[in-house]
Amino acid sequence: MKKVLIITYYWPPSGGAGVQRWIKFVKYLPALGIEPLILTVHPNYATYPQIDLTLENDIPKSTKIFYAKSVDLYSFYKKVSSNKEVPYGGFANTKKNNLKEKIIRFIRGNFIIPDPRKGWNKYAVAKARELIRSHQIDTIITTSPPHSTQLIGLRLKREFDIKWIADLRDPWTDIYYFRQMYPTPIAMQIHKNLEKKVLVGADKIITVSESLKKLFAQKADNVLGKIEVISNGFDADDFKHVEINSESDFFFISYVGTISEKYDVSGLIQALSELPEDIRAKIKVRFIGRIPSNIIEEFDRAGLNKLLEVTGYVPHAKAIEFQFSSDALLLVIPDVKNNEGILTGKIFEYLASQKPILLVGPENGDAARIIRETKSGLVCDYKNHLKMKDGIIRFFQSKQLTIPEKNKLSDEVMMYTRENLTKELLTVINSL
Template sequence: MEPAATPDTHNVLFLTYYWPPSGGGGVQRCLKFVKHLPEFGITPTVITVDENQASYPILDQSLLAEVPDNIHVIRTGTREPFEFYKKLTGKKDIPFGGFANTGKENWKQKLFKFLRGNLFIPDPRVGWNRFALDAATKVMKRKPIQAILTSSPPHSTQLIGLKLKKKFGLKWIADMRDPWTDIYYYQDLNHTALAQKLDASYEREVLENADAVLVVSDDMKRLFLQKSASLDPNKIHVIPNGYDEADFVHPSTSSSEEFIITYTGTITEAYNIEGFLQALCETVTRNPFIRYKLRFVGKVSLEVKRQVEAAGLPLITEYIDYVPHEESIKYLMASTALLMAIPDVPNNFGILTGKLFEYLAANKPIICIGPIHGDVDRILDECGAGRVFHYSGYEVILDHLLQMSKTWKINPNLDLPIINYTQYSRRALTEKLAALLVS
C-alpha cells in the first residue's frame, strides 16, 4: 500500500530501471540512496520495471531484503527486444551494456549489436519509457511531488525525466552513473552517422534541461561539460559511488596459509591485466614456499581465462560465479589483497565503480591496474589504500608484489590501519543528494 503524503516530508519520484532483484553495481547506488533518503526528511517513491519482464543480466534475490518496508515501489511493464536476441543467437543470458558476456561473436550477435546501436536509441530498454511515464503521471495526480530523480544507465531513463520536466515543470535531477556517448564500448555498437547524431542530441537535451546532473567522478563531469557551451559547471555535481557501513559487519578473516588476491565483479580482456598476470607468475616462481591464490568472484570472459592460462597461473586461480552481494563482501574480507582493474579504453580516467569504495571499506591493500593520475589514483592516494599501476608496468608491479610477499612472510595479515574513507559512506553521500533535492 502506498504511504500517505505528509506535509513535513519532501516527496521525490525516483525512477530507475535497475532495482532488486537485479544484481550488479548500479543497483547498489540506487538502493542505498533510497534507503538513506528518509533520514533526511525525504520520502522517495520508486518506479521501476516489473522483475518478470525486465532484461537483467544478473539477478541477486538477496537484495530484495534490503528494500525498506516503508518505501513504495511501483513496478511497470515494458517492451524490449531481448527475447528476440536470445532466439536469434541461441544465448540464454542477457548481454551486459558493453556485451562483456557475449564471448566471441558470431554473425547473429554482430547483427543484433548493429540493430541495438541503430534501431534502439539511446538503448534497447527505451521500450520501458512509456510504461514508466504513465506510472509517474498517475503518482503525480495522487499526491504532491517536489522533485524527480532519474538514474541511468540505461540512459533512455533520462528521456523519461526530460518529458516529466517539460510536462510538470518540477525540479529534475539526472543521475548518470556512466558516460553516455563516451562510454568505452560506444564505437563497438556500429552506429550510423544519423544514429550518432540523434543519440548526441538526446544527451545534450538532457544535460541542458535537467536542473542538476549527478556524476560519479571529476573526469565524467569534464566529459559532460564538453557537450554544450551553455552548461554551467556548477550544475554538474560529483557524488561518487560508495559503501554501506551496514554491509561491513563481518570481521577480517585473511588466511595465514595462503596469499589470496581477490577480484570481484565482471572482467573482460578490455581490462588488460596481462602485465599483472605475468608479474604474479614471476612472483610465484620466486617464492616457492608461499601458497598464492588468485580468486575471481563474478563474470570472467573466456579471453581473460585464456590469459590466465597463458601466464602459467591456472593451478592457483579460482573462479567463482556471481554470488549475492553479502557473500561477495565476505570474499573481500577473507583476502590478503584486492585486485582492481580499469578498462584500457579512451576516457577511462573518470571510471569509478562502486567496487572501489567497497574495496576501501574492506581495509585491504588494493592493487589497481589502470591509468596513472586518474580519479582512482587520486582516491587511493588520498586514502592511503593502495597503488595504481599502468597496464604495461610489469617491472613495478613485480617489485610491488615481491615486496608485499616479503612483508607477508613476516606477518600474513596485511590489513591496513584505519584509513580515511568515511566520506564515501552511502549515508554521507546521500546527505549530499538530499541537500540538492531540497535546495
C-alpha cells in the same frame, strides 16, 4: 516530509552496482527528511543481467515502490543469438562474437536507440504522471544506465512544473563499449542529440567522478554549473556480520565484479610469472564475477592456470565475504578512451576492507587519485609489470587478515560512507 520520485530500471531483484547506489540513498534519505517513492519496471517484464535477492534487505519497510510493465526488446536477442544471456558489462558475458553477433550488435546500436530497455518508457511515463498528481510530487530523479530512463525525465519535465535531477552513473556516447555496437554516423548523431537534450533539460545533473563531470560539461553550453559529483561509496552496515575464512595457506588476490576483454591484465600476468617461485606457488588470483575467455586463455598461455580461481557471479553479501577473506584486492580499469573518469563502485568497498589494493590502470585517473589520497595501495600503469611484481611481493610479506571496524577507518575513507554521500544528495535536492 518532502516527497521525491526516483525512477530507476534497476531495482531488486536485480543485482549490480547501480542498484546498490540507489538502495543506499533510499535507506538514508528518510532520516534526512525526504520520503523517496520508487518507480521501477515490474520484475515480470524486466530483463536483468544479474539477480541478487539479498539487496531487498536494505530497503526500508516503509518505502513505497510502484511498478510499470515493459516491452521486452531483448526477447528478440535471446531468440536469434548464440549467446543466450542478456549482454552486460561491455559484453563481458558474450562467448561468441561472430558475424551473426556483429549483425545483432549493429541492429542494437542503430535501430534500438538509445537502448533495448526503452520498451519500459511508455508505461513508466504513464505511471509517473499518475504518481506526480496523486502524491503532489515536485521533484523527480532519473538514474541511468539504461540511458533510456533519462528520456522519461525529459518527457515529464516538459509536461509538469517539476524539478528534475538526472543521475548519470556512466558515460553515454563515450562508454567504452559503445563502438562495439557499430553505430553509423546517423545513429551516433541521434544518440548525441538525446544526450544533449537531457543535459540541457535537467535542473541538476549528478555523476560519479570529476572526470565524468568534465566530460558531460563539454557536451552542451552552460551545463557545467549544474553538474554535481556524488561518488559511489560503502555502507558500514554491510560489514557488521562479515564471516571470513582464514584457514587457507594461500595468498588471495581478488577481483570483485565483472571484467571484460577491454581490461588489460597482460602486465599483471607477466608480473605473476616473474615472482620468485616460492611466492608464486602460494598465490591465488581469484575473480569473483564474470570473466571473458580471452583472459583465462592468457593465464593458460603463461602457465599460470593453477593460480587462477573463478567463482562466477555471487550475491553482494557473499562478494563482501570473499573480499574480506582476501589478502589483497585487484582493481583493473578498462584500457579505453577517457578511462581516467572510470570510478567503479567496488573501489569504495575495497577501501572499507582495509586490504592493500593493486590498481592497474591510468595513473592520472580518479581511481588512482583516491588510492593515493587514502594511502590504500599501489597504482600501476598497465605495462609496468616490475612495479606490480614488487608490490605483490610487499603485500605478500605483510599479509594480514582482519575484519575492519568502523572507528578504525581514516577520515579520508569515511568521506565515502553511503550515509555521508546521502547528505550530499540532500544538498542537491534542497538547492532546487
